[in-house]
Amino acid sequence: MKTLADLSPGNESVIKEFLDPELALKLIELGCLPGEKIFFEKTAPFGCPIIVIVGKNKLCLRKNEARAIVVD
Amino acid sequence: MATKDNSTIIKVALAGNPNSGKSTLFNALTGLRQRTGNFPGVTVEKKTGDVFLSSEKSGEKIHLKITDLPGTYSLFPKSEDEKIACQVLTDSANIDFPDVTLIVVDASALKRSLLLATQIMDLNRPVVLVLNMMDVAEEMGYEIDEKKLERELGIPVVKTNGRSISFSKDLTSKILQSKSNLFQLAEKYLSVISDEKHFSETTNSTAPYSLLVRTAVQSKDVDEERKIFFRQFESKDNLERFERIQKLWYASVIVSSPRHKKNISQQLDDVLTHRVAGPVIFLFILFVLFQSVFFLAEFPMTWIESFFSLFSSFLSDKLPEGKWSGIVCEGILPGLSGIFVFVPQIALLFAFLAILEDTGYMARVSMITDRLMRGIGLNGRSVIPLVSGVACAVPAIMGSRIIPNRKERLITILVTPLMSCSARLPVFTLLIAVMIPQDANDGFFNTRGLWMLGLYLLGFLAAILVALVLKFLIRSREKSHFIMELPIYRAPQWKTVFLTAFAKVKVFLWDAGRVILTISLLLWVLKSWGPGNEFEQIEKKIIEHKSVLAFMNERNVSREKIQQHKQIIRNAESEKLEASYIGKMGQFLESAISPLGFDWKIGISLITSFAAREVFVGSMATIYGSTDEDISLRQRLAQQINPVTGKKVFSFASCVSLLLFYVFAMQCMSTLAVVWRETQSWRWPLIQFVYMALLAWFASYLAYTLLI
Structure with a gap:
C-alpha cells in the first residue's frame, strides 16, 4: 500500500482512499477527493509539512497526515 | 425581516471558505460602518456592518445588517470558528440568524467551494451565490457561465472580483428576490432523521438538513456511537454532493489553458518557500517587522506621552490644588496616557500582520515554522505572536487569534509575556x-x-521552556491538525489593512482600556491616602513648604537656598509616599x-x-x-x-x-x-x-x- 508520504517530490499520483476517517472529512472538504490527481510539489524548509497541489489549489499537510492518504 | 422607522431591516450573513475573499467583500460593502465584537460566549471575533439602501420603485428604505461569519469549509465544523458559522446559520433562535445568506465562493476553486454552498442551500433559507475572485479564475483559465450556474443550482448568482463591489441594483434585487430552493435531497434527510435513534428532538423545522447538522454538532463530544454515525453520514453526504457538483461544473464551466504558463504566484512560492531562501527571507521580514513596531512607533508614542504630561501639568496649574485635581492629573490622565501610548504599536503591528495575511504570506510563515514550533507544544502560527511580544505583549496576544487549536493558542498566550x-x-x-x-x-x-x-x-x-511544561500540563481532546490551504499571492488591499488596524485599536481602547483605567485609578487612590493622620500631617507640611518656596521665589533668594528648600520638599514627598x-x-x-x-x-x-x-x-x-x-x-x-x-x-x-x-x-x-x-x-x-x-x-x- 502506497501513501502520499511514499511519493517523492515532483511526482503525481491519484488519491485512492483515506486511512483516518476523521482526517478524511477534513481532506474531502478541501477538495482532496478519491480519484483526484495529487501532485507532491516539495517539502517545507525543515522537512515537514509537505506541499501538494490538488486541482489547482495548493495545500500543505504534515507528513503523518500524508501517511493517511493512500495513492495509486 | 423586521420593520422599524419605515425601513425594512434585513439580516444578511456572509458565509464562505477561508481565503474566499469574504472579508475583502465585507469591507468593500460596509467600509467604516462596521463594528468588531465577539459572538456571545466565545472569543471568536464577530464583525457586523450596516448598509442603507432605498428601493427605487417604492422609495422604501432598506437597512441591511451584515454579519461576516468565520470562514468554514463545511457546515460540519472542525474548529471553534467554524462551529460559530454553523450555529448562526442553523439555529433560528440565534440573534444573528440571517434573513438572507450571501454564499461567497472563490471562483478559482469553484468545485470545492460549492460543497459549503450546497449545504447552505439545503438549509432552505434565502441565499445568493457570490462568485468572488473572478479575476483570478479567469487568469487560471476558468470561464464560468453564471446564467447556466444559476439555472443548475436554482439560486441567484452574482459575479464580482471582491475589490470593486458595491451594493449594485443587481445584488440588492437579487437579495430581495432570493428564494431558496431545496437541493432535491431533503427527502433523503427526512428519512435519515425519522429512522434513527440518534436524534433527541423531532423535526418540525422546515429544513431537516438544519436539524441534522445541529444534532451532529451537539453530539460530537457526547456520544461515541452518534459521533461515528454522523461521521459516516457526513462522509457519504460529501461524496454525493461532489458527484452532483462535478456534473454541474461540467455544464457551466469551460476550462482553457491558463494565461501564463508559470504564474507569478508559483514563481514567488519557489523563492519564498525555498529550502534555504525561505527561512532567510522569513527572518528578514521578522527583522523588518520588529524594527518597525519597535522604532517607528517610538515617535508617536513620545508625542502621546508628552501630550498627556503637558495637558496634565496645564490642568494642574489651572485647577485649584486638592485631591480632586489630583484625581484628574495624577489618576485619570496618566491612566489614559498609559492606554493611548500602546495605540501606535498596536496599529502598526496589526497593519503589518494584515498585509502578511492579505498577501497570503502568513500561511507560508506557519508552514515554514510548524516543524520547529510543534516540538514545544506550539503551532506554526505561534511564531508571529511570540516575535511581536518583543515589542509589546498586548498586541501580540491579540494576534494569537490566528491559531485555530485551542490548546496551542492558550500556550502561546501564556508564554508570550516572557518575551x-x-x-x-x-x-x-x-x-x-x-x-x-x-x-x-x-x-x-x-x-x-x-x-x-x-x-x-x-x-x-x-x-x-514554559511552553514545553504547559504542553504536558494542559489537556486537550482537540487533535492538532495542520492541513491548510496555501492561498495564491495577491497584492495587499490597503482598505483591509487600514480597517483591520483600526478595528484592533478600537477593541483595545474599549475593552482593555477600561481595566487599565480602573487599576490606574486604584493605584492613585492608594498613593493619595494613608492610614491614620500621619499622612495628613505630612501633606499639610508639604503645602506649607510649597508656599514658603513661592515666597522665596518672589523675594529673589539665592539659588542655593531655593535648591535646599526644594530638597526638603522632595524629602517630604517621599515621606508622604511612605505613609x-x-x-x-x-x-x-x-x-x-x-x-x-x-x-x-x-x-x-x-x-x-x-x-x-x-x-x-x-x-x-x-x-x-x-x-x-x-x-x-x-x-x-x-x-x-x-x-x-x-x-x-x-x-x-x-x-x-x-x-x-x-x-x-x-x-x-x-x-x-x-x-x-x-x-x-x-x-x-x-x-x-x-x-x-x-x-x-x-x-x-x-x-x-x-x-x-
Missing part, C-alpha cells in the same frame, strides 16, 4: 547602569550590552521580598510598575527624591546605603536579582486585561500572574543567595 517587551527596556537600562558603573570594554564586547542581550535571551528561553497606603503595602511586602535583596522602597516600585513596567523608573525617582539637575538617578541609586545593614542597597547581587525579577514577573495590567479578554475568563490571567510571579521570586532568590 522581553519594550517596556522592560528602560528598567534594564537603569539597573544595568547602576550595576556596572564604569562601562568596562572587554576588547570587542561591551559588558552592558552583553547583559542586555543576555536578559532578552533569557526571556526567550523561559518562553520555550500612604501604597507605602504601607510596600512595607508589608518587605518580608516577602527581603530574601531577594529588595527593601520596601523597591517594593513600592514593584507595585506601581504594575501599571506598566517602565513606571519603575519614575517611582524610583519619586521615592529616592531625585529629579535633581546635578546628580543623576543612577548615581543616587548607586549611593544608597541600607540603614540597618550598612551595605549598599543596589549591590551587584540585588541588581541581578531585581533584573531577573523584571525578566520573569507579570507586572503589566494591560497584558492581564488583554489575556482576560482573549480567554474570556479570569482563570488564565490569574494562572499566568501566579506562575510568572513564582518564577520571578525563585529566580531572584536563587541569584541573590548565590551572589551575595
Whole structure:
C-alpha cells in the first residue's frame, strides 16, 4: 500500500482512499477527493509539512497526515 | 425581516471558505460602518456592518445588517470558528440568524467551494451565490457561465472580483428576490432523521438538513456511537454532493489553458518557500517587522506621552490644588496616557500582520515554522505572536487569534509575556547602569550590552521552556491538525489593512482600556491616602513648604537656598509616599521580598510598575527624591546605603536579582486585561500572574543567595 508520504517530490499520483476517517472529512472538504490527481510539489524548509497541489489549489499537510492518504 | 422607522431591516450573513475573499467583500460593502465584537460566549471575533439602501420603485428604505461569519469549509465544523458559522446559520433562535445568506465562493476553486454552498442551500433559507475572485479564475483559465450556474443550482448568482463591489441594483434585487430552493435531497434527510435513534428532538423545522447538522454538532463530544454515525453520514453526504457538483461544473464551466504558463504566484512560492531562501527571507521580514513596531512607533508614542504630561501639568496649574485635581492629573490622565501610548504599536503591528495575511504570506510563515514550533507544544502560527511580544505583549496576544487549536493558542498566550517587551527596556537600562558603573570594554564586547542581550535571551528561553511544561500540563481532546490551504499571492488591499488596524485599536481602547483605567485609578487612590493622620500631617507640611518656596521665589533668594528648600520638599514627598497606603503595602511586602535583596522602597516600585513596567523608573525617582539637575538617578541609586545593614542597597547581587525579577514577573495590567479578554475568563490571567510571579521570586532568590 502506497501513501502520499511514499511519493517523492515532483511526482503525481491519484488519491485512492483515506486511512483516518476523521482526517478524511477534513481532506474531502478541501477538495482532496478519491480519484483526484495529487501532485507532491516539495517539502517545507525543515522537512515537514509537505506541499501538494490538488486541482489547482495548493495545500500543505504534515507528513503523518500524508501517511493517511493512500495513492495509486 | 423586521420593520422599524419605515425601513425594512434585513439580516444578511456572509458565509464562505477561508481565503474566499469574504472579508475583502465585507469591507468593500460596509467600509467604516462596521463594528468588531465577539459572538456571545466565545472569543471568536464577530464583525457586523450596516448598509442603507432605498428601493427605487417604492422609495422604501432598506437597512441591511451584515454579519461576516468565520470562514468554514463545511457546515460540519472542525474548529471553534467554524462551529460559530454553523450555529448562526442553523439555529433560528440565534440573534444573528440571517434573513438572507450571501454564499461567497472563490471562483478559482469553484468545485470545492460549492460543497459549503450546497449545504447552505439545503438549509432552505434565502441565499445568493457570490462568485468572488473572478479575476483570478479567469487568469487560471476558468470561464464560468453564471446564467447556466444559476439555472443548475436554482439560486441567484452574482459575479464580482471582491475589490470593486458595491451594493449594485443587481445584488440588492437579487437579495430581495432570493428564494431558496431545496437541493432535491431533503427527502433523503427526512428519512435519515425519522429512522434513527440518534436524534433527541423531532423535526418540525422546515429544513431537516438544519436539524441534522445541529444534532451532529451537539453530539460530537457526547456520544461515541452518534459521533461515528454522523461521521459516516457526513462522509457519504460529501461524496454525493461532489458527484452532483462535478456534473454541474461540467455544464457551466469551460476550462482553457491558463494565461501564463508559470504564474507569478508559483514563481514567488519557489523563492519564498525555498529550502534555504525561505527561512532567510522569513527572518528578514521578522527583522523588518520588529524594527518597525519597535522604532517607528517610538515617535508617536513620545508625542502621546508628552501630550498627556503637558495637558496634565496645564490642568494642574489651572485647577485649584486638592485631591480632586489630583484625581484628574495624577489618576485619570496618566491612566489614559498609559492606554493611548500602546495605540501606535498596536496599529502598526496589526497593519503589518494584515498585509502578511492579505498577501497570503502568513500561511507560508506557519508552514515554514510548524516543524520547529510543534516540538514545544506550539503551532506554526505561534511564531508571529511570540516575535511581536518583543515589542509589546498586548498586541501580540491579540494576534494569537490566528491559531485555530485551542490548546496551542492558550500556550502561546501564556508564554508570550516572557518575551522581553519594550517596556522592560528602560528598567534594564537603569539597573544595568547602576550595576556596572564604569562601562568596562572587554576588547570587542561591551559588558552592558552583553547583559542586555543576555536578559532578552533569557526571556526567550523561559518562553520555550514554559511552553514545553504547559504542553504536558494542559489537556486537550482537540487533535492538532495542520492541513491548510496555501492561498495564491495577491497584492495587499490597503482598505483591509487600514480597517483591520483600526478595528484592533478600537477593541483595545474599549475593552482593555477600561481595566487599565480602573487599576490606574486604584493605584492613585492608594498613593493619595494613608492610614491614620500621619499622612495628613505630612501633606499639610508639604503645602506649607510649597508656599514658603513661592515666597522665596518672589523675594529673589539665592539659588542655593531655593535648591535646599526644594530638597526638603522632595524629602517630604517621599515621606508622604511612605505613609500612604501604597507605602504601607510596600512595607508589608518587605518580608516577602527581603530574601531577594529588595527593601520596601523597591517594593513600592514593584507595585506601581504594575501599571506598566517602565513606571519603575519614575517611582524610583519619586521615592529616592531625585529629579535633581546635578546628580543623576543612577548615581543616587548607586549611593544608597541600607540603614540597618550598612551595605549598599543596589549591590551587584540585588541588581541581578531585581533584573531577573523584571525578566520573569507579570507586572503589566494591560497584558492581564488583554489575556482576560482573549480567554474570556479570569482563570488564565490569574494562572499566568501566579506562575510568572513564582518564577520571578525563585529566580531572584536563587541569584541573590548565590551572589551575595
